[in-house]
Amino acid sequence: MHHIVSIRDLWFRYRGSDEWTLRDIDLDIERGEFVVITGRSGCGKTTLCRCLNGLIPQFYEGELKGSVTVAGLDVTRIPVARIASIVGMVFQNPSSQLFMLTVERDVAFGPENLGLPKDEILRRVNWALDMLGISDLRFRSPHELSGGQQQRVAIAAILAMQPQIIVLDEPTAYLDPYTSLSIFNLLKELNTKLCLTVILVEHKLELVASLADRVIVMDKGCIVLDGSPREIFVKDLSVYGLKPPSIPRLFLKLSGYGFKFSRIPLAVEEAVEVFREGSRS
Ligand SMILES: Nc1ncnc2c1ncn2[C@@H]1O[C@H](COP(=O)(O)OP(=O)(O)OP(=O)(O)O)[C@@H](O)[C@H]1O
Numbered sequence: 001m002h003h004i005v006s007i008r009d010l011w012f013r014y015r016g017s018d019e020w021t022l023r024d025i026d027l028d029i030e031r032g033e034f035v036v037i038t039g040r041s042g043c044g045k046t047t048l049c050r051c052l053n054g055l056i057p058q059f060y061e062g063e064l065k066g067s068v069t070v071a072g073l074d075v076t077r078i079p080v081a082r083i084a085s086i087v088g089m090v091f092q093n094p095s096s097q098l099f100m101l102t103v104e105r106d107v108a109f110g111p112e113n114l115g116l117p118k119d120e121i122l123r124r125v126n127w128a129l130d131m132l133g134i135s136d137l138r139f140r141s142p143h144e145l146s147g148g149q150q151q152r153v154a155i156a157a158i159l160a161m162q163p164q165i166i167v168l169d170e171p172t173a174y175l176d177p178y179t180s181l182s183i184f185n186l187l188k189e190l191n192t193k194l195c196l197t198v199i200l201v202e203h204k205l206e207l208v209a210s211l212a213d214r215v216i217v218m219d220k221g222c223i224v225l226d227g228s229p230r231e232i233f234v235k236d237l238s239v240y241g242l243k244p245p246s247i248p249r250l251f252l253k254l255s256g257y258g259f260k261f262s263r264i265p266l267a268v269e270e271a272v273e274v275f276r277e278g279s280r281s
């Protein structure tokens with residue numbers, strides 16, 4: 001089977017470090033998957049993201065063993081600028097990615113660098129602004145926008161490159177829960193509508209529990225768990241410094257007291273369904 005991401009026996013350590021930051025990572029991701037990567041601070045999530053777009057080893061020096069293939073290309077070898085049109089990266093702090101005078105210029109920047117014709121650039125800018133619901137911000141300065149608006153602009157700028165994969169490293173770290181949820185819902189929509197592969201590094205498990213197809217837990221540079229949210233969130237994650245979302249936690253506790261449920265729900269809406277089914281049977 002052809003995977004959009006294929007990582008084999010990946011080990012990485014930063015220059016000057018005795019410790020391996022990534023250890024024996026094997027990971028295949030299918031086109032169109034929505035993958036959440038989580039794990040305690042310092043476990044190597046950002047480092048793994050840097051391996052997906054060639055920043056490691058091309059910008060961050062160190063020792064790399066194993067292979068990282070994205071869309072069939074060896075990202076340790078091909079130029080980072082070329083990978084950027086395949087793998088889009090969104091970081092914690094959107095203002096670090098926005099540097100033009102208007103939103104429109106920022107969103108046009110990527111396609112311009114791809115050397116696309118003017119009418120195609122315009123088409124992509126219109127399309128990306130429309131997808132993100134920010135056409136009204138077009139002529140505003142990115143630096144006058146709220147964090148949530150800026151993050152939408154940053155995602156639009158990535159989308160305008162029409163990448164096959166979008167990697168987001170804690171994109172909502174500076175946003176309130178409501179705005180975070182609207183960004184996650186938007187990612188789900190892009191994932192479904194465009195079959196965009198989404199790789200999201202996230203601590204806010206509560207908000208992504210019912211959106212992800214797959215949850216990967218990392219610890220000390222290794223992948224320690226990999227499964228559907230339903231498989232992962234019924235486990236004791238405290239050993240990895242994590243807390244499963246409260247709905248599955250509550251239902252697991254109640255099951256422990258002898259309450260019977262048809263399944264362990266992941267989010268409030270599903271919990272309501274489980275109760276309604278239960279009360280009818
Ligand atoms: N540029 C760098 N040079 C040297 N060591 C680094 C560098 N970046 C990260 N590290 C080290 O690699 C380890 C993993 O860091 P990484 O940023 O990948 O963790 P993380 O899982 O993203 O953490 P967080 O949840 O806090 O963002 C840490 O020990 C960190 O100190």
Ligand SMILES: [Mg+2]
Pocket residue numbers: 045046047169
């Ligand atoms: Mg990080």
